Amino acid sequence: MVVVPLVSGAVLPGERQGLPAHENLSLVSALARETVFRLLAGMGEQGYRVTRRRPPTVEAAKHANVIPPGLGLPDWLKKRVVLEFQTRVLHPRNAAPYVVLTCSKRLRTTIAATCADLQDLGVPLLGSAVTTYADDPDPKVSGRLRYAGRIVAVDPGVLTLDEHGEGAQAVAAGDLFLEPTRSNFNKVVEALTQGRSERILRDIQAAEAEWHAGGKTLDTVQSSLTWLSRKSLELADGVPLEFDGLMDQSMSRRFPRTESIWKPKLSFDPSIAPETSLTWAQKGLDQVGPYDRQSFVKKRLSIAVICEAENRHRTEVAVDHLLRGLPDVRSGGTNPLAPHGTGLLGRFRLAEPAVSFFEVPDDSAKAYVAGVRQAVSAASARDERWDLAIVQVRRSWQERPYDDSPYWSSKAAFLKQETPVQALFLDLAALEDLGYAMAMANMSLAIYAKLGGAPWLLPVRSATDHELVFGLGSHTTKEGRRGAGERMVGIATMFSGQGHYYLDSRTAAVPFAEYPAALRATIVDAVGRIRHEEGWREDDAVRLVFHAFIQLRREAVEAVAAAVADLGLKRATFAFLHVVEDSAFVTFDRAVTSGRGAYGPERGQAVELGDREWLLTLTGRDQLRNEMHGLPDPVLLRLHDLSTYRDMPTLARQVSDFANHSWRTFGPARLPITLGYANEIARQLAGLERTPNWDVDAMEGSRVMRRPWFL
Template sequence: MKRYNQSKIRLNVVPVKVDPDTTIRIGAQPYRNKEQLEELWSGNRDTHFFKRKGDKVFSISLSEECDPIGEEIIEVKIAEQPEFIASLVLNSLKQYFCNIDRTITSNKPLRILSSRKEDNLLAMSVPKEVNLPSWLEIRVSYTFDTRVLYIPKKLPVVILSCDVRVCNRINASCRELIKAGIPIEGRYVERLEQTRDPKLAPKRRLVGKIKAIKGDLLVLNDHQDGFETIPVTDAYLEPRYENLTHCISHLLKTSAPHVLQQLDRILASLRSGPERLRYIEAVFKHLRLKHLKLTPTVEFTLGETLSQSENLHLFPRFEIIPKPILVFDPSGTRTDTWNERGLDQHGPYSQRRFTPAQPKIAVICQKSEQGKVEQFIKKFLEGMPNVSVQSKGFQRAPYGKGFIRRFALDDVQIKFFLVENSEANAYIEACKRAISHSSNYNEDWNLVIVQTEKDFRQLFGNKNPYLVTKCFFLQQQVPVQEVEIENIVKDDRQLIYILNNISLASYAKMGGTPWLLKADSPIAHELVFGLGSCQVSRSRLGSKERVVGITTVFTGDGNYLLTNKSAAVPFKEYPKALLRSLRKTVATVKEDQNWLPNDSVRLIFHLFKPFKDIEVTAIKTVMQELGHNDTQYAFIHFVDNHPFHVFDENNKGVKDYLTRQFKGQFAPPRGAFLTLSKWEALLSFKGSGEVKRLQDGIPQPVLLRLHRDSTFTDLTYLARQAFDFSCHSWRSFSPAPLPITILYSALIAKLLKSLSSVSGWNPDVILGRIGRTRWFL
């Protein structure tokens, strides 16, 4: 990796400072169970702070009149107890905001709502002459959290982070909404529940979807157990943005479009890098002026936000991961860091062994759209060499070669099968004709391209032409590539990029390998697993007990090996099903790659949710059963919900194509990597160039968290590999927002969930030949 010192990098965190010589008394006693902690806390919540650490419970007095609680009392220097400082800082802030009457919605992280008039963003969007009820709000909220920053060769530093977000609030009950003339049928509702902590605002619990209104009761048809009905006075509309705009539209009528447009501008401004940083700096400045204390006798102060240029001695280790080298031939001599250029110059990695050289593609399209689709297919196959753009300092034709020449094919055989109308049954008839044609001529289809419509996305199960077509051909072990008619008829300057991505995905779906990553693993076998799961349910609150585990497997160079899945089982049986699935997956890979008993093996697992100990144990059990003791493990949780932001104050952003304004201002470069500790790091998968809309604001990095049972703990190596895998998607030439281990597992889960709504679908079909292709792209 290379050092990156040119830009002014700043974090949304400040160091917490305490007098290093200050001592504090701490009580300690053995930890027995959760009930013990609850009893201690409920009886002493205003006078003591409690923290569990390992097999002990510690207490610190928050009142000068009380002693710590514990079987032994010890006196320590507070500066030598960074974990206690981190917890006490949040407790101090919580007490401060409670004293000044701010609404507190969460403890850890600490979330508060601003009460400033100008921080009610919805009210600021409404003209003075327009009246909007006060129970409808979009308020600025602040999220605080603490971490211990471990700097090599220095004492640990406690840091306080602050993030600014918005909180939608619909504070009127459903009775008031009905009285105001707002339709609420078909929408989800919540009920208020008191928290055990009186300092916290009541929590809202989602209870169901409104089916009908019967007098003073709401009848719910997708509901939590015990909530078939709920009184209208106890129910509150779920404060999702679409429900908020629904209320605004009915209350303001003709004024609503103007208000929503103004609101969109204000929200876009708040999410931008400069404005977000301004809010964060302002709240830290406010807190520095207050005399905040960890305990009645121990004060703390807040430093300046951590900046690479201003407090480098405290700044986390920061680097930019370079783009990976992509390989376009088995010898490894044809390489490039730009996938599109490398593919056009060298051809695909598998060109010399890809079969068939003349693939057969069936096209399913509506009879009324045949002419447009034929023109599209011609451009898809032959390319658009006359459509060029200015890019990376020179003129180029992004889709100049076309599918045949770009992927070094001899030819492509195309056969159209026309659909009479846009109904799903008509699509199935065309599918049957395609399979009949294949059987008559004893020629298998290598790919099916199906023309769809954008409106199909709103259709469910057997009514969705795309899903029934996908289901039909997957059961025949044939991959399917859809293309919407709305994209087919787009302007050529837009169509070239659509064709670019469709051609890449189509080649991969047929079993081709466009490129691989250049990787020099020092061990015999390195495998990277993506673990995902899919809950089988047709509703948000209905039974979700049946779970399917999904595993994607890659070699260290990004070569896709296979997908496996567990059976759909009740949630309590999921760990056993996961173990069986992993056992089968690893055994298959072991046989395919001819592992020897003494070979060194490294298994790296990527997961988009926290690893449970039972999952880690299951993985280790599999390897022990296979007789491989020389195995290293790394379990990485990719956390997207965290309080950290990274700002590059020198980055002015890139110009948005539609608005001509700059988007992604202050975004750090893609590949920015900051080490917070041995177990945590921040990695930016998005830079300014990957921000799609002005309203998306500054992209947030992903937090990489290494499980403590990992035996391979080189976080820099693991972060670089994860970043390389994000540049390795064959779904699009653009870099992915996550490693393909997680992205592919998520795509599979989404498709399996959608296909489960189609009659006759058997998810076991992906265990066949199709499971070794990228059928889900």
């Protein structure tokens, strides 16, 4: 323990000593963070509101509200700029380590009027989540909102709550505040502005987009750090704290090494050399065909379509577009290929399918389930099973309760019959031609994968005999917001080094403390299953790469490594990689100052922060669909120190490749499919578990659940 005097005359418990700063950079980093916090905490009278100590987080006074004043909204309705500062030590490969300060920016929604005031204004409150203010244990940190419950009854001046925990069930409306979510914010704006709400919400969204843009972000970060550098700050008594400028590549000695990781070539034919492969997935499918076109057995599909009777014709048209494509819709530019003209049948070399429509009288879950039963009975009468079910739905249904959801009820019913399901949103028809065609192309890609097909693979480039890549995710089950009875389901997705989807395994629902052991058992079972199916020998070289959504505990890593070693794999190496989706870092390209994605980097830009940490841009400026999306954020790759495979450039390229290898969409993703698929599994499990008559245990070992059913 080191006791550091922060002010002159501080009484120390022992003799005062000097510590070399360059040998104690972790201490320097911690002291610098506290120095920034003390500065911000002392500026409350100037309008700054500190909301966290670690990391120091403050609501800026200069930009207390980015909503344009001309919109006429009350001053208690705000989008406020929040700054977060962090310090950390960087360990570049060929230079001395040093301490950096990061500054990140976001917008915080504020609804400062009480529920009593909102009642008087006519804001609908029933069903909304509400909060109360509570003091922070740290007296230097401002009070914050705490979840109080959900409104189940509204009476004059009094609100009745469920999920209220130890708090009161009936609470005075003047003591409660709406939870400051985007949906609640929009609800208040709609109540205040009536017929003008659509335009006003659009103007607010445009103002937010301006603040998320690269130029504004860079300016905010620079001005904040410049402001800090002008303050007379001390790290400790008599030790000044000074800041250098924003890190860029002109600081050649200090700036980390960078690398460009380009889009991978994809393999569409196992007999074609990797160097002749294509990076454009749609062109490869159209010119060569899916990777498994020779081995894919079920060429003539049997498809059941569930639709509303009143939308039968519209559904027929959409299904025809899905199957046969839109040959008259072309992408822009000079490329002669019309990438959306083939549809599911032509692009994936399938025969004319047998399509049967089953109409339902209304949009209730009961009617849709009855339609599913009718379809199942029709197939059973022929002693067959549907290869695919297409369920016509509408976007507006997504807000409905699970027990009255046509989509979730139909999906659960078909999955229990081992039939993969594809939702068909009629709302897609409102898109412009190219957007509609692209949506249909993405849908056909997902369908082929759900059927067990392999549209393409990544080329083999590893000398290792066997390589498995895991995504370690989780799904939390709990009763209500407060987490009563909270349990976790560990989710492990497993792929070959080429990106071939093997399976996803799930643990039983267990308390958080038992999660690592349950996940370890699942991983060992999955590896043992693949080893048996593919006939691995004990002296084969095996590499196991784990992509995790959280930093794995040391005990969990040791246990997984020991358990897999018990399988008798003598030459197994491990890499445990934490993929941090929301890090403190952002990268800028100052050479691009205008247009969509201004100041954003190209996709694939990598920055080596140290031997075990890399920044990687998985979606760059060209992948932004519009200016509203702001600046693309990189992911932070952090390698666990117990890993026995430590080639970070190769691991970073693999993450990049897996982000370009989704069978859910033709575009690159912000996460590798190892974690992206796990997230989608968690989302779908959450929906299915809340659907009546779903039985997750009955689906264990199901044929359809060993395919990417969740795409």
